[in-house]
Amino acid sequence: MTSHHRLSATTYVVLGLVSIRPMTGYELTAYAELSIGNFFPLTRSHIYAELDRLGRLGLLDATEVEQENAPTKRVHEITPAGRDELRRWLEDPEIKEDRTRSLFLVRIFFGDRLSPGQLSALLDDFEARAVIRRDRLAAIADKLAGQPALVFRRSTAMLGVRHEQAMLDWVAEARPMLLAEAEATATGGGGAGDRAGYASQPGLPR
Amino acid sequence: MTSHHRLSATTYVVLGLVSIRPMTGYELTAYAELSIGNFFPLTRSHIYAELDRLGRLGLLDATEVEQENAPTKRVHEITPAGRDELRRWLEDPEIKEDRTRSLFLVRIFFGDRLSPGQLSALLDDFEARAVIRRDRLAAIADKLAGQPALVFRRSTAMLGVRHEQAMLDWVAEARPMLLAEAEATATGGGGAGDRAGYASQPGLPR
């Protein structure tokens, strides 16, 4: 008798993390941030809510553990039903990708509204953050090297490294073009105001 | 007197699109999907709701236009207050990037739960979709080439191309490693069950 639940992706992710080993909400928060947080961020509040939900559904079991030097903690453990449910989800070929949104790209899209200085600062900031993320992910990948069982986790970090490097390559390529246009607009006609030509040249493919 | 609103990113994006030229909700939906939809997807329902909100705030003006061969349409146009508000948002250096989540990476992270066949199918699907997106974005970038004023929009497409290409490069690199491990796990000890070793080897950097 397989009871077929419809849960959110976040719920399954929390279930998956607990399936690795029993954890408290607190531990899970830290663990999630270091691991899956790089491509699926979770908030602590949300984690607690999901642990509660999973418990009510019988997919997790909670055990209170008293401690000497710390408050009583609640350790969550996956149940057989939880494992079934998790596997079903992981194997489901129908899962559709989450939307991805980039406010950075929105601002580039409307880049003609920015002064050269503002545009330059925007690119610098984007670049600096990408470098930090890339290096952090590269360090993670390094640390996981050499252990075949960890190749899955390591690969997620490596994808992140490639992604950030691609962003950096893009900045290097795009910056001169974007700044040249921003300066031409600022010094040439129109100043910082909205330029005409959009209605007739919406700049979109048919 | 600048009335300082706190609106969601989506609200500003809709405002920004209307600022390009006056549009109906219907037009805007199509326009958004082709342009900004590649990095900031919007749903029609949401667009209508935001147009309504922006109208109530006085950032947009709506005009009903009767037509001969189609129902009356409502054309939305940005107001001076709307332009101010939009510019303020675009120039704000404090805007923080949206979370990005990848369910694909979640599944790779838990890749040891998948059979070699399932893993291979997952990678194939990811790769095929990346190729489609890359080629579509490359076509957009091509079409926008040669027009200096469109370099901002073109750059967003180029970033997308780089991103998708990076994903494809990653698949080429990661696939052999992932499949090798999946096969070793499937044929070697333990079968498809959960392997031990996670508690002692959580696979995370300290």
Added chain:
DNA sequence: TTTGACATGTAAGCCGTTACATGATTTA
């Protein structure tokens, strides 16, 4: 004595998706 780590939750509220609902006109 104050900061940080450990530890757990509640409440409010917007955000965003999906489904529901309608109807005319043109084209194949």
Added chain:
DNA sequence: TAAATCATGTAACGGCTTACATGTCAAA
């Protein structure tokens, strides 16, 4: 006559974030 395009909305619901709220112990 069926499908596609034009055109606009409402309603329900869940997802997710942010802020609020509390308390111990160890170390600096």
